[in-house]
Amino acid sequence: MRKYLAHVRGNYQNLGYEEFFATLEAENINYNVEKKGDQILVFETNQNPLVAAERCAFLHSILSLISIGSVDEDELKLHELISMPEIQDNKTFAVRVKKVGRKQIKKDLPQLERELGNFIYENYKSQKLKANLKNPDYLFLGILIGKRMYFGLEIWAINWAELESREPGNRPFFRPGAMKTEFARAIVNLCRIKRDEMFYDPFCGGGGFLIEATTIGANVIGSDVDKFAIHGCNQNMKFYKNNFSSIIRSDSRFLPIKEVDAIATDPPYSIQSSTHGENVNNLIYDFLIESRTILKKDGYLVFSSPAKHRSELLAERAGFSVQKVLDTRIHKSLTRRIIVLK
Numbered sequence: 554m555r556k557y558l559a560h561v562r563g564n565y566q567n568l569g570y571e572e573f574f575a576t577l578e579a580e581n582i583n584y585n586v587e588k589k590g591d592q593i594l595v596f597e598t599n600q601n602p603l604v605a606a607e608r609c610a611f612l613h614s615i616l617s618l619i620s621i622g623s624v625d626e627d628e629l630k631l632h633e634l635i636s637m638p639e640i641q642d643n644k645t646f647a648v649r650v651k652k653v654g655r656k657q658i659k660k661d662l663p664q665l666e667r668e669l670g671n672f673i674y675e676n677y678k679s680q681k682l683k684a685n686l687k688n689p690d691y692l693f694l695g696i697l698i699g700k701r702m703y704f705g706l707e708i709w710a711i712n713w714a715e716l717e718s719r720e721p722g723n724r725p726f727f728r729p730g731a732m733k734t735e736f737a738r739a740i741v742n743l744c745r746i747k748r749d750e751m752f753y754d755p756f757c758g759g760g761g762f763l764i765e766a767t768t769i770g771a772n773v774i775g776s777d778v779d780k781f782a783i784h785g786c787n788q789n790m791k792f793y794k795n796n797f798s799s800i801i802r803s804d805s806r807f808l809p810i811k812e813v814d815a816i817a818t819d820p821p822y823s824i825q826s827s828t829h830g831e832n833v834n835n836l837i838y839d840f841l842i843e844s845r846t847i848l849k850k851d852g853y854l855v856f857s858s859p860a861k862h863r864s865e866l867l868a869e870r871a872g873f874s875v876q877k878v879l880d881t882r883i884h885k886s887l888t889r890r891i892i893v894l895k
């Protein structure tokens with residue numbers, strides 16, 4: 554089995570880990586975790602983990618691990634070296650070191666970068682690997698946590714521009730209640746939807762979740778009670794050239810659908826997105842009861858709600874098994890709770 558390191562984004566670490574675990578499960582990748590914490594996940598697998606990582610919004614990068622070392626008395630020591638079959642002859646490389654948390658060593662990061670650079674140069678001399686800091690073929694990354702150094706070859710990094718292109722403000726139809734793309738993406742990933750499966754969002758609004766599910770390769774159905782939302786959602790789906798979607802005007806408490814593989818949604822809860830006069834708790838409870846009639850056996854339903862509403866209790870009462878509760882602080886008066894149900 555090969556060893557990898559996933560570098561998780563620092564601002565919402567728990568969400569980052571859970572999103573990656575969900576995508577590994579969705580892509581049927583077996584793995585063993587060696588270390589989880591401090592923004593990193595060291596794991597082993599004999600399958601390709603990039604098919605899962607490429608779906609994620611809360612990972613920075615994936616490294617193919619070369620060594621877990623240490624900086625003792627300011628001397629860099631690399632232990633348990635792993636060979637790198639990826640490296641081809643006559644290519645170029647650069648080394649970057651990032652630190653997580655407080656620096657606990659005297660040495661500065663550029664110095665460590667130079668030492669690691671020399672190490673790579675010496676080790677791949679026979680393959681004529683040369684340094685090129687501006688435009689390297691290979692980027693080696695050292696992640697320094699306290700006095701420990703995790704060192705590897707970057708084999709995937711998040712594409713910020715691609716996520717940005719789907720932000721609510723970049724869509725033809727936009728309403729203030731729409732969630733940022735990275736969260737919509739992570740919530741869709743948490744429902745473990747797979748390519749060609751049927752995904753459903755019963756409070757689809759402008760279609761943020763539907764857009765994310767289609768980029769994963771799912772077929773999607775969206776519904777909303779509001780006719781302007783339906784019109785806007787159709788516009789957005791056309792803009793992202795999605796021909797495999799059905800958008801229906803419907804109340805989420807009376808669903809005109811037979812069976813779906815997974816549900817992810819962002820029900821209304823504030824002045825920005827109206828409940829159309831209905832009590833929020835009643836609406837969520839009724840939608841959960843109705844969803845149970847269309848969700849396939851062992852399918853996941855993921856939804857978000859303000860933490861203070863404690864909507865996971867409604868989900869239990871509606872007969873779901875609560876798998877995870879993930880809190881993400883959005884601003885002073887909103888902590889968004891993401892509730893993963895089966």
Ligand SMILES: C[S@@+](CC[C@H](N)C(=O)[O-])C[C@H]1O[C@@H](n2cnc3c(N)ncnc32)[C@H](O)[C@@H]1O
Binds near residue numbers: 756757761776806819
């Ligand atoms: C927070 S917004 C969803 C935003 C959406 N995720 C997006 O990307 O634009 C909630 C949506 O729920 C809809 N809604 C409110 N009550 C509903 C009901 N009873 N059935 C279906 N949709 C409803 C609202 O019209 C609104 O569009």
